[in-house]
Amino acid sequence: GENVEQHPSTLSxxxxxxxxxxxxxxxxxxxxxxxxxxxxxxxPQLIIDIRSNVGxxxxxxxxxxxxxxxxxxxxxxxxxxxxxSAVYFCAASxxxxxxxxxxxxxxxxxxxx
Amino acid sequence: xxxxxxxxxYLVKRTGEKVFLECVQDMDHENMFWYRxxxxxxxRLIYFSYDVKMxxxxxxxxxxxxxxxxxxxxxxxxxxxxxxxxxxxLCATDGGSDTQYFGPGTRLTVL
Numbered sequence: 001g002e003n004v005e006q007h008p009s010t011l012s013x014x015x016x017x018x019x020x021x022x023x024x025x026x027x028x029x030x031x032x033x034x035x036x037x038x039x040x041x042x043x044p045q046l047i048i049d050i051r052s053n054v055g056x057x058x059x060x061x062x063x064x065x066x067x068x069x070x071x072x073x074x075x076x077x078x079x080x081x082x083x084x085s086a087v088y089f090c091a092a093s094x095x096x097x098x099x100x101x102x103x104x105x106x107x108x109x110x111x112x113x
Numbered sequence: 114x115x116x117x118x119x120x121x122x123y124l125v126k127r128t129g130e131k132v133f134l135e136c137v138q139d140m141d142h143e144n145m146f147w148y149r150x151x152x153x154x155x156x157r158l159i160y161f162s163y164d165v166k167m168x169x170x171x172x173x174x175x176x177x178x179x180x181x182x183x184x185x186x187x188x189x190x191x192x193x194x195x196x197x198x199x200x201x202x203l204c205a206t207d208g209g210s211d212t213q214y215f216g217p218g219t220r221l222t223v224l
Contacts, residue, residue, distance in 0.1 A: 001172075009153070032211045043117070043203055043215030044156070089155065093211060100171075101213065103148075105155035 002027040004092050006104025013080050014112050021107045023090035024072040030092040033066060033073045034101070038087040047088075048075070080111045116140070117216035119204055125222045132191040134219050136204030142214075144207040145187035146171075147179065149200040150218070156203065162187055194223045 003026040013019050025033075031052035036044035050057045050064045050073065057064050061080075066073040077084055087108050093101040120135035136145065144163050148156040148171075158171030160179040168179050176198060180188045191198055201220050205213040 006155075034212060036213075036215075041217070043205075043217050044213075045215065046212050049212065100158065100161060101211075103156040105153060 002030060002092055002102040004090060004102045004104045006090050006107060008107060009105065010108045010110075012110045012112065015080060015082060017080055019077045019080050019084070019109055019111075021075045021088055021090070021109070022072060023074070023092075023104050024070075025092040025102075026071065027092065027094070027102075028071065029094050032093045032101075033064070034091050035062075035064060035075050036089045036091065038089065038106075040086075044087075044089055077109075080109075082111050082113050085109055085111045117204055117206055117214050119202075119216040119219050121219050122217065123220050123222075125224065126191075126194050127224055128195060130191075130194050130223075132194050132221065132223075134189040134191075134202055134204075134221070136187045136189070136216055138185055138187075138206040138214070140206065140208060140214075141184065142206040142208040143184070144209070145181065146205040146207070146213065147177075147187065147189045148203045148205065149173070150203055151200050159189065194221075196223050199223045 006023045034049035037047045038044040061078050063076045087106045089106050090104040091101040116139045146161040147159045162168045162181045178190045203218045204216040207213050
């Protein structure tokens with residue numbers, strides 16, 4: 001089955017700096033790669049996703065890049081703010097209607113004011 | 114907006130009790146999932162369902178069962194709760210777009 005590894009497990013940055021979280025996956029058939037943000041006391045929420053026919057996608061301060069050959073994808077957050085502090089999860093799936101995703105172990109991001 | 118609700122935010126049960134965790138969604142999604150979340154282990158899939166009365170085992174189904182009698186409701190059952198089932202339980206739905214919508218979670222403590 002699919003195996004997703006996520007690094008780092010914790011990340012601390014100063015407000016205004018950039019943050020990068022990386023994930024690798026093992027199943028070459030995976031073609032959908034979402035990123036979820038989980039704030040304290042809440043369930044994860046989708047913040048950005050990418051499909052394997054695209055190399056990069058951007059939405060304001062967040063971007064995701066995908067390297068299918070190397071089987072890795074990354075989340076980039078620029079101009080970080082304290083409200084970006086949360087746990088971030090990457091996931092990979094084959095994008096079928098069954099929707100079964102494999103998640104990384106999560107990264108706890110702390111943005112210091 | 115998709116709304117996924119879970120019956121309890123916090124639950125405390127005793128070893129050996131039968132525990133029901135309920136999840137309800139209001140968006141007519143076919144796919145529903147139960148995960149448990151433990152520190153350092155991410156989200157691990159327990160069971161999922163892609164239709165009423167259908168269920169599939171996930172990665173860690175042992176000690177759990179599920180029920181989906183209606184499309185909007187997916188229940189997770191711990192037949193005989195044990196202390197190693199103390200965890201955060203998350204329900205999620207997916208309407209076929211691959212994006213999962215999560216409920217707020219139930220933090221279960223088994224004493």
